[in-house]
Amino acid sequence: STVDDRIEEIKGAVQEALRRADLTFVTGGLGPTPDDLTREAVAEALSIPLEFRSDLWEEIQQYFTERHATITSVNIKQAYLPCGAHALHNPLGTAPGFLILNDDDRLLVVLPGPPGEAREMFSHEVRPFLEKHYPAPVSCRCAFNICGCGETVVYDRKQNVIKEAQAAGIKYSFIPGPGELKLILNVNDPNVEKKELFRELSQQIKELSGSDLYGVNEESLTGKVGELLTEKGATIGVAESCTGGLVTSYLTDVPGSSHYISGGIIAYSCEIKESILGVNSKTLGEYGAVSAQTAKEMASGVRRLMNAAYGLATTGFAGPDGGTKENPVGTVYLGLATAEKELAQRVYFPGIGRTTLKKIAAKRAIDLLRRYLIDPDGVDQC
Amino acid sequence: STVDDRIEEIKGAVQEALRRADLTFVTGGLGPTPDDLTREAVAEALSIPLEFRSDLWEEIQQYFTERHATITSVNIKQAYLPCGAHALHNPLGTAPGFLILNDDDRLLVVLPGPPGEAREMFSHEVRPFLEKHYPAPVSCRCAFNICGCGETVVYDRKQNVIKEAQAAGIKYSFIPGPGELKLILNVNDPNVEKKELFRELSQQIKELSGSDLYGVNEESLTGKVGELLTEKGATIGVAESCTGGLVTSYLTDVPGSSHYISGGIIAYSCEIKESILGVNSKTLGEYGAVSAQTAKEMASGVRRLMNAAYGLATTGFAGPDGGTKENPVGTVYLGLATAEKELAQRVYFPGIGRTTLKKIAAKRAIDLLRRYLIDPDGVDQC
Numbered sequence: 136s137t138v139d140d141r142i143e144e145i146k147g148a149v150q151e152a153l154r155r156a157d158l159t160f161v162t163g164g165l166g167p168t169p170d171d172l173t174r175e176a177v178a179e180a181l182s183i184p185l186e187f188r189s190d191l192w193e194e195i196q197q198y199f200t201e202r203h204a205t206i207t208s209v210n211i212k213q214a215y216l217p218c219g220a221h222a223l224h225n226p227l228g229t230a231p232g233f234l235i236l237n238d239d240d241r242l243l244v245v246l247p248g249p250p251g252e253a254r255e256m257f258s259h260e261v262r263p264f265l266e267k268h269y270p271a272p273v274s275c276r277c278a279f280n281i282c283g284c285g286e287t288v289v290y291d292r293k294q295n296v297i298k299e300a301q302a303a304g305i306k307y308s309f310i311p312g313p314g315e316l317k318l319i320l321n322v323n324d325p326n327v328e329k330k331e332l333f334r335e336l337s338q339q340i341k342e343l344s345g346s347d348l349y350g351v352n353e354e355s356l357t358g359k360v361g362e363l364l365t366e367k368g369a370t371i372g373v374a375e376s377c378t379g380g381l382v383t384s385y386l387t388d389v390p391g392s393s394h395y396i397s398g399g400i401i402a403y404s405c406e407i408k409e410s411i412l413g414v415n416s417k418t419l420g421e422y423g424a425v426s427a428q429t430a431k432e433m434a435s436g437v438r439r440l441m442n443a444a445y446g447l448a449t450t451g452f453a454g455p456d457g458g459t460k461e462n463p464v465g466t467v468y469l470g471l472a473t474a475e476k477e478l479a480q481r482v483y484f485p486g487i488g489r490t491t492l493k494k495i496a497a498k499r500a501i502d503l504l505r506r507y508l509i510d511p512d513g514v515d516q517c
Numbered sequence: 518s519t520v521d522d523r524i525e526e527i528k529g530a531v532q533e534a535l536r537r538a539d540l541t542f543v544t545g546g547l548g549p550t551p552d553d554l555t556r557e558a559v560a561e562a563l564s565i566p567l568e569f570r571s572d573l574w575e576e577i578q579q580y581f582t583e584r585h586a587t588i589t590s591v592n593i594k595q596a597y598l599p600c601g602a603h604a605l606h607n608p609l610g611t612a613p614g615f616l617i618l619n620d621d622d623r624l625l626v627v628l629p630g631p632p633g634e635a636r637e638m639f640s641h642e643v644r645p646f647l648e649k650h651y652p653a654p655v656s657c658r659c660a661f662n663i664c665g666c667g668e669t670v671v672y673d674r675k676q677n678v679i680k681e682a683q684a685a686g687i688k689y690s691f692i693p694g695p696g697e698l699k700l701i702l703n704v705n706d707p708n709v710e711k712k713e714l715f716r717e718l719s720q721q722i723k724e725l726s727g728s729d730l731y732g733v734n735e736e737s738l739t740g741k742v743g744e745l746l747t748e749k750g751a752t753i754g755v756a757e758s759c760t761g762g763l764v765t766s767y768l769t770d771v772p773g774s775s776h777y778i779s780g781g782i783i784a785y786s787c788e789i790k791e792s793i794l795g796v797n798s799k800t801l802g803e804y805g806a807v808s809a810q811t812a813k814e815m816a817s818g819v820r821r822l823m824n825a826a827y828g829l830a831t832t833g834f835a836g837p838d839g840g841t842k843e844n845p846v847g848t849v850y851l852g853l854a855t856a857e858k859e860l861a862q863r864v865y866f867p868g869i870g871r872t873t874l875k876k877i878a879a880k881r882a883i884d885l886l887r888r889y890l891i892d893p894d895g896v897d898q899c
Contacts, residue, residue, distance in 0.1 A: 167668060167672070204667070207672075294591075384760070397788075398789040399785075404775065407780040411822065440793065486609055
């Protein structure tokens with residue numbers, strides 16, 4: 136449930152949740168300003184007074200000192216918690232969280248609103264507490280991470296396996312994201328036989344997915360590409376037009392990526408494509424900036440310039456304006472170059488808007504490199 | 518409420534919502550695969566049978582044809598809606614949404630799960646319907662968009678105004694994001710006097726915010742910088758190290774940004790900083806790659822290379838490894854160069870993780886440019 140910043144509403148929601156569930160999470164409203172009322176509302180909901188915690192106040196002051204920032208008097212209220220609450224430390228912000236186990240052995244976990252802070256606190260403090268307090272049910276779960284084809288196609292190819300899984304009580308779900316897709320199988324409390332079936336069906340899904348599957352569970356597309364480049368001791372340079380830097384930004388989200396990413400060129404204008412990347416002016420004139428030929432030359436240009444083993448490039452019409460009859464808004468050419476070879480792919484996602492197109496095109500460019508690194512001859516070309 | 522992919526659960530939640538509220542939104546579960554059960558569950562919840570809508574089936578087929586993609590038989594179920602439901606068209610995907618007004622004049626709106634599709638459908642079809650069906654209550658609302666200082670400082674400086682607003686029944690809230698913050702004031706159904714007060718207090722908040730305020734309501738930081746550059750007829754080149762392309766990617770999220778962005782260089786290694794951006798090897802040796810001096814030379818280098826009026830640069834330690842005693846992980850230097858001048862700023866956000874640091878540093882770099890474009894002499898320097 137989502138509740139307004141009012142004590143009565145938060146209190147009501149917390150009381151209702153504790154009545155219904157063994158485990159309740161509350162996020163947000165732990166900030167320093169007077170619209171942050173979760174602490175107060177929880178204290179009222181449980182009829183527990185708030186107490187000042189000098190240890191937390193020390194931590195908050197230290198947070199500001201380390202950042203050479205000025206602490207103001209409004210931050211004091213963040214050092215108050217309901218009496219007896221177990222404090223959760225916040226390395227990423229000033230808002231401590233807390234958890235309370237009530238007399239009915241029901242657990243209330245209160246986390247700060249910013250997702251990064253809540254996630255960190257959950258992994259480092261809440262999860263260990265939960266694992267200790269509630270012995271984990273045995274379960275099998277696997278996420279299959281896919282790039283390069285949609286939900287319908289993935290389901291269609293695997294429907295026999297999925298149906299067999301379902302018949303055995305194994306649940307599945309699809310989680311689509313821009314340019315990617317997760318297929319998740321899970322089953323709680325399986326017996327030995329079902330565990331074995333889970334393993335078998337998972338294996339079948341992997342085989343049916345072929346090169347569309349880039350990893351499982353927490354494995355990321357960029358992490359996979361990083362592994363492949365590291366294995367080969369190879370480096371990459373990226374030339375971006377319509378993705379505007381997003382390909383390289385995704386690649387550099389991976390810790391340690393500086394070992395295989397030399398750098399990138401964002402060549403938004405034709406002049407820069409020519410002057411810096413060395414795309415032939417005849418190519419631009421004859422085929423246009425958005426073409427397979429330009430994508431290839433951009434990839435080769437950045438490869439040479441960055442002195443890298445591979446060059447990767449994007450050029451397309453992100454919209455809302457631009458586009459031609461053959462290459463309307465939503466068209467992106469992806470280019471890849473090695474010392475011996477140049478190739479290009481065309482993707483087309485009309486009507487999804489500029490920022491989503493950038494994301495999908497960036498993911499598909501990275502996926503093109505992944506596929507090439509695994510099997511140079513197996514890549515589709517336009 | 519969040520519900521599991523099971524008919525009984527979805528049905529229960531929909532019935533409960535219709536009992537409690539005049540207007541209910543359901544999102545997700547409209548996809549083509551058998552785990553998508555919202556259509557079926559809503560039909561059961563309202564005891565209305567599903568009917569095949571040939572007009573929707575036409576649209577779905579067209580969606581696939583336009584994309585040269587293969588339609589599979591599982592997509593057929595997306596053409597079914599509860600009898601009498603008003604279909605909502607989906608230009609961004611295959612899942613039509615729908616809305617149903619029940620006999621008690623309660624409205625149920627069902628939207629697809631992907632946020633982009635739901636948003637588009639809401640703006641283009643649901644909002645107009647709601648505005649017609651429920652005459653809008655008069656309300657005043659303003660979001661003040663701030664970059665460069667935290668929630669505590671913003672509240673502290675404006676607390677007198679905020680308290681005056683509260684006393685008059687005007688609500689406020691803070692919405693923090695990476696590197697940015699929104700302060701929102703709103704009041705429903707105000708009388709003439711209160712409208713006047715709202716205007717006055719909004720004006721005071723603007724004045725108290727000074728240069729930290731970059732815009733109001735839907736105005737974005739990158740949009741503002743785009744306006745300022747367009748006004749001056751100026752262009753920009755960006756040199757990025759630790760942000761890995763994210764500054765340029767943010768800037769190019771704005772439609773039409775190709776008019777003022779020449780391009781960017783992502784110089785992840787020292788060699789590229791030297792060879793392409795022309796950073797002096799003595800500078801790198803003496804001050805290090807993460808230094809004010811390097812940031813300035815990167816900005817000047819990319820300005821020259823891109824033949825732009827302004828050069829913007831980032832260099833820092835994004836972590837988890839790296840960093841020095843003076844410049845630990847979380848330190849980023851931002852550089853700005855014009856034909857006459859070079860300047861640098863230092864920002865420090867320890868312990869927030871690599872990807873969040875990239876976002877904050879990118880926003881702050883763009884904000885540095887914004888401040889400089891407004892008042893070249895008013896910018897803090899390190």
